[in-house]
Amino acid sequence: MPITFPVLKKYYEGPSVRILQMNLNGLNYNYNGLQITGVFDSLTDEVVRDFQAENKLVSDGVVGPVTWNVLLRKVLAIQSKLNSINFNAGSPDGVYGARTTDAVRRFQSVNGLAMSGIVEPRTRQQLFNPNPPDDYSKIPSSTAISALNPYVASLARQFLNLCTQSGLDVTIIVTFRSWYDQDQLFAQGRTQPGAIVTDAEGGDSYHNWGLAFDCAPMTNGVIDWNATDKFIEMGNLGQQVGLEWGGNWTTFNISIVDMPHFQYTFGLNTEQLLNGARPSQ
Numbered sequence: 001m002p003i004t005f006p007v008l009k010k011y012y013e014g015p016s017v018r019i020l021q022m023n024l025n026g027l028n029y030n031y032n033g034l035q036i037t038g039v040f041d042s043l044t045d046e047v048v049r050d051f052q053a054e055n056k057l058v059s060d061g062v063v064g065p066v067t068w069n070v071l072l073r074k075v076l077a078i079q080s081k082l083n084s085i086n087f088n089a090g091s092p093d094g095v096y097g098a099r100t101t102d103a104v105r106r107f108q109s110v111n112g113l114a115m116s117g118i119v120e121p122r123t124r125q126q127l128f129n130p131n132p133p134d135d136y137s138k139i140p141s142s143t144a145i146s147a148l149n150p151y152v153a154s155l156a157r158q159f160l161n162l163c164t165q166s167g168l169d170v171t172i173i174v175t176f177r178s179w180y181d182q183d184q185l186f187a188q189g190r191t192q193p194g195a196i197v198t199d200a201e202g203g204d205s206y207h208n209w210g211l212a213f214d215c216a217p218m219t220n221g222v223i224d225w226n227a228t229d230k231f232i233e234m235g236n237l238g239q240q241v242g243l244e245w246g247g248n249w250t251t252f253n254i255s256i257v258d259m260p261h262f263q264y265t266f267g268l269n270t271e272q273l274l275n276g277a278r279p280s281q
């Protein structure tokens with residue numbers, strides 16, 4: 001890197017905080033209204049911790065050499081890619097400045113994408129994995145287990161069998177969720193009425209890749225959202241077969257406890273999936 005950036009954390013101010021915020025914003029870590037102010041405020045702290053968790057770094061809100069390195073490399077990859085396909089982003093420096101934003105806008109315009117200047121999921125896929133043979137962005141929502149990745153489907157079937165054996169009547173709410181439907185959910189509490197229910201827009205949820213499903217217990221044939229004891233029992237059974245349960249998301253950086261949600265990620269995050277990585281099965 002051409003410049004060495006200082007260690008940053010909450011309450012720091014200055015030009016390097018601006019660069020931090022510009023990079024997080026450009027990489028689409030702005031879903032709760034991150035602003036480029038040069039002040040490392042509480043929201044910046046939250047976003048940094050989320051970025052660190054997503055990238056398997058220590059999620060402590062401290063932007064030291066390791067976090068800087070990951071952050072700068074992600075922007076460098078975008079700048080190099082843009083330059084290689086003749087959308088001049090200037091000399092790649094790892095800083096998501098005006099030239100990068102402008103190049104992303106031109107790329108989005110040519111490709112019929114919203115001209116935000118931010119590498120949102122669809123922009124990322126178009127940039128790093130254009131025309132995928134398995135274009136998940138084109139698949140409709142489903143409640144079928146068969147709409148899941150085959151290995152995740154096998155785990156879901158094992159899980160549902162265990163539920164039946166335990167006398168739990170469980171119904172599937174959604175397995176694969178279309179990117180369009182995910183965008184509608186993301187809009188809720190932001191540009192549409194209601195409360196915020198997700199931080200993931202289309203392409204950024206494991207549901208959009210067939211790696212997650214939501215389900216709920218039934219009581220007398222009716223979905224029982226308040227049956228916490230049944231959700232917990234389901235969570236335990238899901239984890240027994242190797243699924244990750246959303247009911248365990250109680251850490252500070254993932255604030256939404258999501259009891260109906262089960263997933264299996266193969267150790268991939270959605271950024272890697274958008275870039276073209278796929279589970280081995």
Ligand SMILES: [Zn+2]
Nearest residue numbers: 212213214261
């Ligand atoms: Zn879910």
